[in-house]
Amino acid sequence: MKRKLLSLVTVVCGTLFLGGSIALLPTVSGQGSDKNERGRKLYYQYCASCHGTDGTGNGPAATAMKNAPPSLKNLKDADGKYPALRVKNIIAGEVDVTSHGSREMPVWGRYFREKKGSSEAQLDVYALTKYLEAFQPK
Numbered sequence: 001m002k003r004k005l006l007s008l009v010t011v012v013c014g015t016l017f018l019g020g021s022i023a024l025l026p027t028v029s030g031q032g033s034d035k036n037e038r039g040r041k042l043y044y045q046y047c048a049s050c051h052g053t054d055g056t057g058n059g060p061a062a063t064a065m066k067n068a069p070p071s072l073k074n075l076k077d078a079d080g081k082y083p084a085l086r087v088k089n090i091i092a093g094e095v096d097v098t099s100h101g102s103r104e105m106p107v108w109g110r111y112f113r114e115k116k117g118s119s120e121a122q123l124d125v126y127a128l129t130k131y132l133e134a135f136q137p138k
């Protein structure tokens with residue numbers, strides 16, 4: 001029952017999220033993730049220092065951290081699918097990623113919002129979510 005509700009929420013949120021992005025950002029949603037220039041730029045600018053350019057978690061800043069940044073190459077949910085909503089929420093900072101202790105990864109949703117406003121921030125988080133999807137093994 002809980003699972004059913006969760007997948008319904010996922011579908012509804014996903015639709016809203018996608019709908020908004022398609023209207024505002026045809027370049028990201030209209031094409032495949034390999035053409036996701038926005039996501040690629042953001043990833044290189046904000047994520048690669050820890051997670052590595054290839055997503056394996058070996059970026060230059062990784063050694064300075066208490067918790068090593070995880071690899072982003074094998075993100076899947078119980079069904080083996082890419083958990084887009086969960087990834088989006090982790091990036092945005094809407095869910096807790098640490099089982100204990102403090103979160104070491106910056107809360108990107110808030111950072112992007114403060115930097116460029118909330119609709120741009122949503123598009124950034126969406127572009128990054130799509131970009132990470134392209135890291136997953138086919």
Ligand code: HEC
Pocket residue numbers: 042043046047048049050051061065067068069070071072075087090091097098102103104105106108128
């Ligand atoms: C300062 C280093 C650092 C940077 C920069 C960083 N991360 Fe992280 N990331 C982490 C750490 C460490 C974790 C593990 C959770 C924690 O301790 O906060 C993590 C966890 C994650 C997870 C969850 C992985 C899982 O297996 O559940 C995702 C997704 C993620 N990061 C995406 C990103 C994205 C996208 C960016 C760029 C916008 C980014 N990270 C930038 C350090 C970083």
